[in-house]
Amino acid sequence: MTRLRTALLSSLLLAAALPAPALFAQPGEAAAPAAASFDARAGQIVGLLTGRVPFADSFALSFQAAVPEAQFRAIAANLIAQYGQPIAVDSTASDNGRSGTVRLRFERGIATVRLDIGPPPEARITGLQFTGFTVSDDTMERVTAGIAALPGRSGFLVAEIDGAAIRPIASADPDRQFATGSTFKLYVLDELAAAIAAGERRWRDVVPLSHLSFSSAATGNWPPDTPVTLQTLANWMISVSDNGAADTLIHLLGRERIEARMRAAGHSAPSRNIPFLTTVEAFALKGDNFADLRAPFIAGNDAQQRRILDANRHRFTLAQVDGVSFGGEPRFIDDLEWFASPMDVARVLVDLKARRSDAAMAAMAINNGVGPAAAADWSWLGYKGGSELGVLSMSLLGRRKIDGKWFVVTASWNNDKADLDGAKLVGLVTRLLALAAKDGVTPSAPPPAP
Known part of the structure; x- marks a missing residue:
C-alpha cells in the first residue's frame, strides 16, 4: 500500500521528477x-x-x-x-x-x-x-473494448451533467463497486465544503497537522502539529493526494459526518465504506503488525468494525504500521479499501459541484490529471485519482469549451492478483475525455435514482 496516493496521472506515461532547466536562452x-x-x-x-x-x-x-x-x-x-x-x-x-x-x-x-x-x-x-x-478515428466503442480487455475487473462512465441529472453517454459496469484508492478523498472534501457553507468552519481556519501517514507528498516528515489552514490541507489532499492531510481532516471533521455526507451524496453501497477508514487505519489492517485484527475486522459488521477501530485507536498510528509488508502484490483490496461504483463517483462530483464552493473546485483543478494537451478542450477541469497495488482509479469533472456543458469521466480498474500498468488506464481515460469534448455526443436516458 506504499502507493496509496493519487496516481498523478497527469503525464505519468514518462516523467522524471527532476528540476526544470533554466528557461533563459543565451544571447x-x-x-x-x-x-x-x-x-x-x-x-x-x-x-x-x-x-x-x-x-x-x-x-x-x-x-x-x-x-x-x-x-x-x-x-x-x-x-x-x-x-x-x-x-x-x-x-x-x-x-x-x-x-x-x-x-x-x-x-x-x-x-x-x-x-x-x-x-x-x-x-x-x-x-x-x-x-x-x-x-486517429477514435470511438467510444474502441475505448470500451480497450477497457474491457484490461486484466482483472474494470468499469467506467462518461456522462453529461445537467444540474443534479447524470445522463450517461458510454459506460461499462457503471453500478459495480470497485476499490478506488484515494478517490475516497472526494467525500472528505465534500464534507469539509459543507461544514464551511454551514458556517461551522472557514477555509482560513488554522489547525494542527495532527495525523501523519505514509505516502504523503506534501506533509511527509513534517513535525507533528504544524499549523496549517483548512484550505491548505484540502489542496494537498486533492492535488497530490497527501494522506497526512486527509487523515487530519477525517479526525477533525469526524468519520461519522463523512459517512453521512457519503450517504447524502447518493453512494449506492455505503456500508462498504463504514466505518470510514483513515489511511493509517487501512495501512495498519493491511500490514503484518496487526494481522490478528484483520480477519475479525473483515468478518465484522459495521458496528463490530467500529469497535475494533475504537479499541485500537492509540495503536493505529504511523509509528506502529509495518511498512515492510507493502510491496510486490496487492493486499486485501477486496476487503480493506474504499469502494465506489463509477456512478457513485459521478454523484459525489455532482454534489461537490452543487456546493458552489470556489475553494473546493480550485483544489480539484490544481492537478487536472491528464496534462495540458488533453485539457485544451475544457474551460475547467478537475480531477481526483487513486492507486495502490492492484488498484487504479481516475475521475474528472469538466466544463466543455465549445458549449459550456459539464461532463464526468471516471474509470476504475482492480486486479487482486497483480499490480497494474498505470499508463494503460491513463491512455484510455485520456481518450474518453477527448471523445467527450467533441460536439455531438449523445447522452442516453438518465439512470434511476439510487
Whole structure:
C-alpha cells in the first residue's frame, strides 16, 4: 500500500521528477546552437522508443536515476502496444532551445511530448514527458473494448451533467463497486465544503497537522502539529493526494459526518465504506503488525468494525504500521479499501459541484490529471485519482469549451492478483475525455435514482 496516493496521472506515461532547466536562452550566437540541439534531441525520440538510439548516451544521469533504462523500455513497449510504432516527429516548438513541445506521430495517433534538455555541448535529455495523445478515428466503442480487455475487473462512465441529472453517454459496469484508492478523498472534501457553507468552519481556519501517514507528498516528515489552514490541507489532499492531510481532516471533521455526507451524496453501497477508514487505519489492517485484527475486522459488521477501530485507536498510528509488508502484490483490496461504483463517483462530483464552493473546485483543478494537451478542450477541469497495488482509479469533472456543458469521466480498474500498468488506464481515460469534448455526443436516458 506504499502507493496509496493519487496516481498523478497527469503525464505519468514518462516523467522524471527532476528540476526544470533554466528557461533563459543565451544571447547572440548561443541561441542557434541551442535550438539545433533541441531539434536534434527531438529527432532522436523515435529511435529511443524503438531501441535504435542508446539510452545511456541520450539521457542525463539525473534522468537515468529517476527512470532507469528497464523502466523506460517497459513504458516505451506499452506506448507502442497502444498506439503502434512511432513514425516521425511532425513538429517542434521551443522558445529557448532548452524546453519545448514535440508532436510525435505514431501509427495510430499523435503524441504531445514535453522535452527538456541540458546545456550544450552534450545537451542530454533531462525530461521527457508524454502529456497527451490524439488517436486517429477514435470511438467510444474502441475505448470500451480497450477497457474491457484490461486484466482483472474494470468499469467506467462518461456522462453529461445537467444540474443534479447524470445522463450517461458510454459506460461499462457503471453500478459495480470497485476499490478506488484515494478517490475516497472526494467525500472528505465534500464534507469539509459543507461544514464551511454551514458556517461551522472557514477555509482560513488554522489547525494542527495532527495525523501523519505514509505516502504523503506534501506533509511527509513534517513535525507533528504544524499549523496549517483548512484550505491548505484540502489542496494537498486533492492535488497530490497527501494522506497526512486527509487523515487530519477525517479526525477533525469526524468519520461519522463523512459517512453521512457519503450517504447524502447518493453512494449506492455505503456500508462498504463504514466505518470510514483513515489511511493509517487501512495501512495498519493491511500490514503484518496487526494481522490478528484483520480477519475479525473483515468478518465484522459495521458496528463490530467500529469497535475494533475504537479499541485500537492509540495503536493505529504511523509509528506502529509495518511498512515492510507493502510491496510486490496487492493486499486485501477486496476487503480493506474504499469502494465506489463509477456512478457513485459521478454523484459525489455532482454534489461537490452543487456546493458552489470556489475553494473546493480550485483544489480539484490544481492537478487536472491528464496534462495540458488533453485539457485544451475544457474551460475547467478537475480531477481526483487513486492507486495502490492492484488498484487504479481516475475521475474528472469538466466544463466543455465549445458549449459550456459539464461532463464526468471516471474509470476504475482492480486486479487482486497483480499490480497494474498505470499508463494503460491513463491512455484510455485520456481518450474518453477527448471523445467527450467533441460536439455531438449523445447522452442516453438518465439512470434511476439510487
